[in-house]
Amino acid sequence: MHRGKLILLQLLVGVLTISVWEIGTSVPIGGSYLLPPFFFSTPVDVALRIIKWFVEGTVWRHLWITLYEAMMAFIIGSAAGVIIGFWFARQPVVAAVFDPYVKMINALPRVVLAPIFALWFGLGAASKIALGITLVFFIVFFNVYQGVREVSPTILANARMLGMNDRALMRHVYWPSALSWMFSSLHTSVGFAVVGAVVGEYLGSAAGLGYLIQQAEGVFDVAGVFAGMLVLAAFVLVIDGLVTMAERRLLVWRPAAETHSL
Amino acid sequence: MRGALDLDGVTVAFRLADGGIYTAVEGATLSVADGEFVAIVGPTGCGKSTLLNVAAGLQPPAAGVVRKAGVPLTALNRDAGYLFQADALFPWKTALDNVAIGLETAGVSRRQARERAQAWLTRVGLGAFGNRYPHMLSGGQRKRVGLAQVLIRDPKILLMDEPFGPLDAQTRQIMGNLLLELWSTDRKAVLFVTHDLDEAIALADRVVIMSAGPASRIIGDWPVTLPRPRDIAEVKVEPAFRALHRDIWQVLKGEVLKGYAQTGGG
Incomplete structure (x- = not known):
């Protein structure tokens, strides 16, 4: 599809949604509103709230804290996932021993860990980072594990025939293969880092986007809740755009069909 | 006999998942001299590639000896360069x-x-x-x-496993000529596996025929005396080429049909 046309259609969807919202909250149908403003706020109120946040500058601190927590969770979780994924893939015995435990921990809904982490690491950033790590780690871990184990046997045979020893194999074959799998899950892992931060904030904190939303909910300030969600959504869009840019640079060697945009 | 590569009574077998043993190649004896271009032709699934893996040291033989320059091969063949069939x-x-x-x-x-x-x-x-x-x-x-x-x-010896198999006919011809041109400059020993008899005769000094698998054996060995340098397209219309092709095909045909019967034509 033509790019200009695509953007036009995307805008149209947004405008339509907001129009339905506006009409539902401001035009009474048969004496009652389809979307009572008390429960749904109105587009204008939400927009005004967002503008107020940015003009007063209070939102920046929350944005920054969420960004910081998500980034730390992503970096630490990815690093641990790469190292342990690599280790397990190269040591099948270790992998076999830990297999049931990895599955057990991965099956655990992370939300239940949030109160424990708050207890252990306090209400500050550390507990949110820990929650994010538990999400990011498993995505990166499984991808790297897969990436190392699924190197094509022909490529491995070729590498050996070209004179590679174990160290060279690691550097020129296993490592790039594992990284490519990790990068292909970049959107998911970055997304989960943000989810970990926001959920952690929501369940107990003094700052961040999750805190902002939770505070607004506490006083039935629906405009505040919606404004918080919109800021969060825009925030995720920006980060996703940055990830796409990074991906284009890092995965130039991949055929275009294999890189997905979501 | 001390060629660049000698296979002496090589048998290759694999253990199957159900515990049985599949013999891919049985008692293959083959020598490639320095600077000699040998092509192996055989029906699909006759263990041609297996033989190359043994020559490369990637797959140990169940019986028999592989020698490079007279020395028995115990690990990877460091003298060999291997061009794989799949993208590598x-x-x-x-x-x-x-x-x-x-x-x-x-x-x-x-x-x-x-x-x-x-x-x-x-x-x-x-x-x-x-x-x-x-x-x-x-x-x-x-x-x-x-x-x-x-x-x-x-590499002192070049192992090639149907390297031009997936290419279209024109590209194969161009690649064949490129290979001959590169080879003529320093005449390495070459072991070239293919299922295409035309290609084998056009490229090689010797054509070796393998029987249909399992337990495939070497059943024929023809010298190709066509003069060099050769052009793949031109050499194919020479009477000597046609005559040799006819001779070898007499033997190969039966094996190809057996191979089809076993693999269902795949």
Whole structure:
């Protein structure tokens, strides 16, 4: 599809949604509103709230804290996932021993860990980072594990025939293969880092986007809740755009069909 | 007998998942002299590739001995360069780095390796494609990079497993001529596996025929005395070529039919 046309259609969807919202909250149908403003706020109120946040500058601190927590969770979780994924893939015995435990921990809904982490690491950033790590780690871990184990046997045979020893194999074959799998899950892992931060904030904190939303909910300030969600959504869009840019640079060697945009 | 490569009574067997044993090749004896181009032809699934893996040291034989320059092979064959049937280029490396890597592992500095890789890319006609990644190259171009990747290490013996199999007829011809041209400059020993008898006769000094698997054996060995240098397309219309083709096909035909009967024509 033509790019200009695509953007036009995307805008149209947004405008339509907001129009339905506006009409539902401001035009009474048969004496009652389809979307009572008390429960749904109105587009204008939400927009005004967002503008107020940015003009007063209070939102920046929350944005920054969420960004910081998500980034730390992503970096630490990815690093641990790469190292342990690599280790397990190269040591099948270790992998076999830990297999049931990895599955057990991965099956655990992370939300239940949030109160424990708050207890252990306090209400500050550390507990949110820990929650994010538990999400990011498993995505990166499984991808790297897969990436190392699924190197094509022909490529491995070729590498050996070209004179590679174990160290060279690691550097020129296993490592790039594992990284490519990790990068292909970049959107998911970055997304989960943000989810970990926001959920952690929501369940107990003094700052961040999750805190902002939770505070607004506490006083039935629906405009505040919606404004918080919109800021969060825009925030995720920006980060996703940055990830796409990074991906284009890092995965130039991949055929275009294999890189997905979501 | 002390060729570049000797297979002496080589039997290759695999343990199957159900506990049984599958014998792919039985008692193969074959010698490739220095500078000799030997082609192995056989029906699909006759264990031709297995024989190459044994020669490369990637697969130990169940019985028999493999010798390189007279010395029994116990590990990987360091004298051999192997051009695989499937795509074996590193997809995350550019064409240039793919060719250079074989020198880097041998301890050549990266800069020098890349310089020599560039020269090799030029020799295979891809001088301007050094910074392309494999997926940006056509099948024929990838084979050219593969050829440069193997030859840059200057192996004493070249093992080739249906290297031009997936290419279209025209490209195969061009690649065959390129191979002959490169080979004629330093005459390495070559063991070339193919299922295409035309290709085998046009390229090789000797054509070896294998029977249909399992337990496939070597059942024929013909010298090809057509003069060199050869052009793949032109040599095929010479009467000597046709006569030899007819002789070999008499033997091969039966095996091909047996092979089809066993694999259901696949």
